[in-house]
Amino acid sequence: MNNDFLEIKDxxxxxxxxxxxxxxxxxxxxxxxxxxxxxxxxxxxxxxxxLLNIIGGIDTPDEGYVSINGDKLExxxxxxxxxxxxxxxxxxxxxxxxxPNLNVKENIEVGAYLSDKPLDVEEVLTTxxxxxxxxxxxxxxxxxxxxxxxxxxxxxxxxxxxxxxxPTGALDYxxxxxxxxxxxxxxxxxGSTVIMVTHNEAIKYIADHVIKLRDGVVRHxxxxxKKISAFELEWYPWMWHSKM
Amino acid sequence: MxxxxxxxxxxxxNIRSNKVRAFLTMLGIIIGVSSVxxxxxxxxxxSNFISGSLSSMAGSYFEVYTNGSKPITTRILDNTVEKFxxxxxxSEVLAFKATAAGLKKEVEVKVESGxxxxxxxxxxxxxxxxxxxxxxxxxxxxxxxxxxxxxxEIFGREDVVGEFINMVAYGREFTAKxxxxxxxxxxxQSMLFGGPKIKVEMPASFVNELFGMDPDSLYDxxxxxxxxxxxxxxxxxxxxxxAAALNERGTDMVKSYELNSGIAQFSSILAGVTAFVMxxxxxxxxxxxxxxxxxxxxxxxxxxxxxxxxxxxxAKTVSILWQFLIxxxxxxxxxxxxxxxxxxxxxxxxxxxxxxxxxxxxLPEFNIVMILVVAxxxxxxxxxxxxxxxxxAAKMTPIxxxxx
Numbered sequence: 001m002n003n004d005f006l007e008i009k010d011x012x013x014x015x016x017x018x019x020x021x022x023x024x025x026x027x028x029x030x031x032x033x034x035x036x037x038x039x040x041x042x043x044x045x046x047x048x049x050x051l052l053n054i055i056g057g058i059d060t061p062d063e064g065y066v067s068i069n070g071d072k073l074e075x076x077x078x079x080x081x082x083x084x085x086x087x088x089x090x091x092x093x094x095x096x097x098x099x100p101n102l103n104v105k106e107n108i109e110v111g112a113y114l115s116d117k118p119l120d121v122e123e124v125l126t127t128x129x130x131x132x133x134x135x136x137x138x139x140x141x142x143x144x145x146x147x148x149x150x151x152x153x154x155x156x157x158x159x160x161x162x163x164x165x166x167p168t169g170a171l172d173y174x175x176x177x178x179x180x181x182x183x184x185x186x187x188x189x190x191g192s193t194v195i196m197v198t199h200n201e202a203i204k205y206i207a208d209h210v211i212k213l214r215d216g217v218v219r220h221x222x223x224x225x226k227k228i229s230a231f232e233l234e235w236y237p238w239m240w241h242s243k244m
Numbered sequence: 245m246x247x248x249x250x251x252x253x254x255x256x257x258n259i260r261s262n263k264v265r266a267f268l269t270m271l272g273i274i275i276g277v278s279s280v281x282x283x284x285x286x287x288x289x290x291s292n293f294i295s296g297s298l299s300s301m302a303g304s305y306f307e308v309y310t311n312g313s314k315p316i317t318t319r320i321l322d323n324t325v326e327k328f329x330x331x332x333x334x335s336e337v338l339a340f341k342a343t344a345a346g347l348k349k350e351v352e353v354k355v356e357s358g359x360x361x362x363x364x365x366x367x368x369x370x371x372x373x374x375x376x377x378x379x380x381x382x383x384x385x386x387x388x389x390x391x392x393x394x395x396x397e398i399f400g401r402e403d404v405v406g407e408f409i410n411m412v413a414y415g416r417e418f419t420a421k422x423x424x425x426x427x428x429x430x431x432x433q434s435m436l437f438g439g440p441k442i443k444v445e446m447p448a449s450f451v452n453e454l455f456g457m458d459p460d461s462l463y464d465x466x467x468x469x470x471x472x473x474x475x476x477x478x479x480x481x482x483x484x485x486x487a488a489a490l491n492e493r494g495t496d497m498v499k500s501y502e503l504n505s506g507i508a509q510f511s512s513i514l515a516g517v518t519a520f521v522m523x524x525x526x527x528x529x530x531x532x533x534x535x536x537x538x539x540x541x542x543x544x545x546x547x548x549x550x551x552x553x554x555x556x557x558x559a560k561t562v563s564i565l566w567q568f569l570i571x572x573x574x575x576x577x578x579x580x581x582x583x584x585x586x587x588x589x590x591x592x593x594x595x596x597x598x599x600x601x602x603x604x605x606x607l608p609e610f611n612i613v614m615i616l617v618v619a620x621x622x623x624x625x626x627x628x629x630x631x632x633x634x635x636x637a638a639k640m641t642p643i644x645x646x647x648x
Contacts, residue, residue, distance in 0.1 A: 056556060082558055089557075089558065099254070101254050101261060109250065153557070
């Protein structure tokens with residue numbers, strides 16, 4: 001047995017039919033080890049989000065499978081999928097997606113209630129530097145603060161896998177680095193496997209495992225031996241869309 | 245369990261952040277519930293009032309009357325009293341309208357006459373003086389008992405024992421001495437029995453003499469019973485007996501009337517009216533429920549993304565269902581509570597209107613069971629009409645919900 005935690009095998013997915021048919025994933029293969037910080041890099045339309053949705057159990061592939069700890073998602077029914085999301089996954093969205101009617105603490109509690117082994121909410125608030133804002137509502141927070149809450153909601157579940165869909169996509173340079181550092185922290189502190197989707201190539205330097213996607217297939221699959229911390233990371237806006 | 249608290253909280257905040265919308269949605273429920281509460285409480289108050297003011301009169305006697313083609317003789321009545329142990333006596337009934345000379349103007353009165361037993365027809369007590377007695381009846385004395393209100397209207401005061409009243413009826417003038425004052429009857433009594441509000445009671449013997457009528461030819465009599473329990477049974481038996489004595493067995497010439505059955509009839513009419521108005525109110529509740537459904541559908545559409553997030557985090561279908569059911573339940577429960585309070589106020593308003601219109605005091609009656617039932621029912625409406633939108637929300641797949 002190897003220690004592969006997540007296995008993606010021959011994953012195919014297309015949308016539409018006939019002329020409009022678009023193959024988004026065309027046979028994708030890779031594995032991720034437990035506790036890895038894995039970055040999925042790729043330009044828009046490379047299938048990153050679809051892949052993330054399939055791993056997240058909220059979308060299904062046409063062919064191939066995703067298995068977690070040897071359990072294939074394809075073989076799960078709706079209820080088992082819900083339990084899988086509940087037990088194993090934390091989701092951080094690009095647009096934060098907080099619940100506007102709940103305050104910071106309550107938004108994080110929404111995640112905690114859904115877990116069998118949640119972390120202490122107060123501890124998470126402290127780690128994320130949200131103690132002073134815990135009674136504020138999402139509309140009273142900046143983008144970076146909202147993203148912290150979103151991360152809090154995901155990590156409080158103490159998930160095996162933390163899925164991040166462009167977590168810095170809507171944030172400025174400085175805030176992005178803070179958020180990345182937080183995700184890095186969570187990876188180290190709580191041992192969650194991180195799968196981060198991004199098109200910001202600079203982020204690859206902080207990852208253990210970098211997978212580059214293009215046109216629905218894996219182009220490069222590298223283990224990063226010389227990873228640096230998020231605070232050492234530097235990039236400039238014009239680098240964001242640099243060629244792969 | 246903590247998440248349940250959060251559902252309530254989310255529902256509360258969601259309602260609060262859409263105040264006007266939530267209020268308009270509640271309006272239907274508020275109108276429905278308040279009318280139901282007002283109707284129920286006034287209906288209850290009405291039936292209380294009726295049983296309170298009438299049942300004290302009921303049971304001690306019943307009335308037997310003919311259609312006028314054949315009189316009942318005193319001999320038949322004596323035989324009837326003798327035959328049935330429960331019947332203690334009888335009195336003829338002669339009633340007519342008269343005009344009495346009042347202090348400032350003429351006043352219309354209702355003269356009711358009988359023998360000394362006639363006192364028992366009215367449950368309102370004699371508050372001053374006495375009732376006319378057997379010797380006054382036998383001697384056909386021009387004496388009378390007048391009710392409190394009548395005394396006030398004719399003389400401007402209540403202590404009028406010993407005074408004389410001048411009256412005119414069918415072209416004949418007569419004067420009667422007041423020997424007693426009876427406590428004023430409730431307005432409902434005069435409403436039910438009709439005629440002028442002022443009642444003057446006199447010996448029937450005097451009335452017979454006044455109009456030159458045969459004292460042995462009676463068309464309307466009261467028969468008194470020893471125990472109210474026997475009233476209904478006796479009214480049937482005595483009627484049959486009297487009809488047989490008049491050779492009218494099996495015809496409907498002789499009829500009997502017993503107040504208890506009258507009350508029952510009145511109450512059932514009242515219940516019918518209440519039920520009908522309730523039905524109308526229930527329709528407005530239904531319309532209110534449709535409003536709740538409509539707004540919940542909007543809410544689900546607006547919060548599709550939120551549903552998607554919660555589902556992608558692993559929220560179960562049933563918890564999404566709960567979230568929206570609680571919200572619709574809360575909207576209609578709030579509407580219900582406001583409706584109960586308004587209905588409470590309305591019923592006092594209606595009570596005041598009834599009082600102003602008919603000088604009848606109908607106190608609305610509330611009980612905790614009624615209020616609980618109405619509150620639960622209104623919440624039930626929310627849950628019933630919230631079910632479809634909630635189900636719709638719960639059935640969304642996270643990927644579709646997130647894409648929107």
